[in-house]
Each structure stands twice: as structure tokens, then as C-alpha cells.
Amino acid sequence: xxxxxxxHGDTExxxxxxxxxxxxxxxxxxxxxxxxxxxxxxxxTYDMVYVSTMRRAIETAEQIxxxxxxxxxxxxxxxxxxxxxxxxxxxxxxxAIKRREIAKKLxxxxxxxxxxxxxxxxxxxxxxxxxxxxxxxxxxxSILIVSHSTPIFFILYYLLNLSLDDWDKYxxxxxxxxxxxxxxxxxxxxxxxxxxxxxx
Numbered sequence: 618x619x620x621x622x623x624x625h626g627d628t629e630x631x632x633x634x635x636x637x638x639x640x641x642x643x644x645x646x647x648x649x650x651x652x653x654x655x656x657x658x659x660x661x662t663y664d665m666v667y668v669s670t671m672r673r674a675i676e677t678a679e680q681i682x683x684x685x686x687x688x689x690x691x692x693x694x695x696x697x698x699x700x701x702x703x704x705x706x707x708x709x710x711x712x713a714i715k716r717r718e719i720a721k722k723l724x725x726x727x728x729x730x731x732x733x734x735x736x737x738x739x740x741x742x743x744x745x746x747x748x749x750x751x752x753x754x755x756x757x758x759s760i761l762i763v764s765h766s767t768p769i770f771f772i773l774y775y776l777l778n779l780s781l782d783d784w785d786k787y788x789x790x791x792x793x794x795x796x797x798x799x800x801x802x803x804x805x806x807x808x809x810x811x812x813x814x815x816x817x
Contacts, residue, residue: 624789625677626650650792651680659684664757678763695748698765702735745771
């Protein structure tokens, strides 16, 4: 089985160093990134395409699917990015400081910090586990997943038996993709496509 993971292109918030809004569309640069990914993957074949229900992922997938009109598409909310709640629109620097402060105060892991009216990254880990279970049941040769950095990492976490310390190695920036291959029990990283910009 081959699984291709694509992180959506940039948004105006990601370009400005802000926590992205839940319903945000791609920026002009993000649309260009989506087109470049589509061009890079045009010769691939996909038995199934899973797409986050968030607008920036859908818009990215639309560019890729121009070259794959026959692919079966499933829009799945379980692979959406974690909800930033009341932290939407705040700077990522502010968020990082706030998360460290709360984690220290409550004596919890930073991944367990939940914004007001939002989700923690650990919440996404549990949500993605259900998706991972469905994925394992599929008898498919090639799958495309268009999603976001946190759910992509946690799908890889389960497929590749990663630890949280592997985040930097497998984290995808906007407009990047990676491919893994395996037999459902033993997957390996086959390719990772990086672009030259600041990590988000």
C-alpha cells in the first residue's frame, strides 16, 4: 500500500504567523502551492482520496483532483486540524508561550493543553485513532490524504510507530507532502517533499 499525505497550502494567517481560522481559505501563495503539488502528483493513481472538511484542505484537494477525476473522494471531519477555539487569530509565538505556561501550571504535557472552546493536540490524536482504524480495514493499493499538520503527524504516529519527539522530522509545512509505503503492518517513509519557507 502507498499512502500520500498532503498538507494544504498557505493561508493569510499562516503567512502572518497567526493561528489559522477554522474556515480559512488558501492565500494566493497557497493556491500556487496547491497547483505545484497537483503537478508533482499528476502521474500517481489513487484508489481513494480522503480530504479534511476544512476549506483550505478542500481547495488544495480540488487542484490535485483535476488530474484524478475518477478517484473516489471521502470528506472526513476526523482529519481536520485541531480547533484553536478562542486562540484563533492569535500569534503562534503567543500560543507557544501560553501553552507552556498552562502546561507548567497544570503539570501536564504541552500536547494536552486545550484552548478555551477548542481542542488539544491530544484530542486530535484520539480523533485520528478512529480514522486510522478505518484506514487499516481498507484493501487499497494507493491512498491520498489531504489534511493538516497535526492529524497527518498522528496518522504517521500510528502507522510508523513514532514518538512525540519525531514531530520535527515528520511535521509538514503548508504545501508539502510525503509518501509512505508498506503492507499495513510495516510502513516506511518513501519520500518527503520540502519547500523553503518558515515552519508553521
